Amino acid sequence: MDPSPHRLSEQLLEAIEERIVTGEYPPGARLDEVNLAEVFGVSRTPIREALIRLSTIRMIEKTPRRGWAVAPVSPRRLMEMFEFMAELEALCARFAAQRATPFQLQRLNAAHEACRGVTDPDEYYRLNEVFHQALYEASGNEFLVEQTLEMQRRARPYRRLQLRAPTRIGESFAEHREIVEAILSRDADLAGQKLREHVMLQGERFSSLVRSVEKLLAPATKRRA
Numbered sequence: 001m002d003p004s005p006h007r008l009s010e011q012l013l014e015a016i017e018e019r020i021v022t023g024e025y026p027p028g029a030r031l032d033e034v035n036l037a038e039v040f041g042v043s044r045t046p047i048r049e050a051l052i053r054l055s056t057i058r059m060i061e062k063t064p065r066r067g068w069a070v071a072p073v074s075p076r077r078l079m080e081m082f083e084f085m086a087e088l089e090a091l092c093a094r095f096a097a098q099r100a101t102p103f104q105l106q107r108l109n110a111a112h113e114a115c116r117g118v119t120d121p122d123e124y125y126r127l128n129e130v131f132h133q134a135l136y137e138a139s140g141n142e143f144l145v146e147q148t149l150e151m152q153r154r155a156r157p158y159r160r161l162q163l164r165a166p167t168r169i170g171e172s173f174a175e176h177r178e179i180v181e182a183i184l185s186r187d188a189d190l191a192g193q194k195l196r197e198h199v200m201l202q203g204e205r206f207s208s209l210v211r212s213v214e215k216l217l218a219p220a221t222k223r224r225a
Helices: 005-021 033-040 044-056 075-099 102-114 121-138 142-162 168-184 188-199 203-224
Strands: 060-063 067-070
Touching: 005 033, 005 044, 005 142, 033 044, 044 060, 075 121, 075 142, 075 168, 075 188, 075 203, 102 121, 102 168, 121 142, 121 168, 142 203, 168 188
Parallel strands: none
Antiparallel strands: 060 067
């Protein structure tokens, strides 16, 4: 059965997003609706819907005379994005430690265990999203969940990029374990602290991510030279 229009738009969004993250569509690259429709074998309507949704999270932008293009990102904006995301998720963790039901705690722990032993960055990121979403829902605050999910979508490509660092998956899993243990012990302050440290980019992690983004920027810079 063919996917629903909404599901098709979501699949196209993820596919285009993947190509942006991997550098196939680097910052500054033009995204032509007709060309994309041919590449993915669909009409222009779902392509346009996917591009509009990508623009709402500022992954792409519309420029005069050039149409859609992949948006550039600065180190400062990356840091600001992760600072805000860290505070949102820390609040989710605090609330989860205080409010989560036994079922929500069980689901959170199961999502954590599903990440064990995974070494492929893309597969780990998929499971990592499940873990974080289970944590958001355990907060018991629907408005907070909505806002955090929206911010998660904006930060998604850069969170995926950092998982390509050689040791990051193992470190991430260990950090998840500390977060889960704090929530299970109902220690709201510790849960918030551990989650904030998990998301926040500092030192070498931030430098590594900036270098990865700069590599993606390089092809676009050469084209403009």
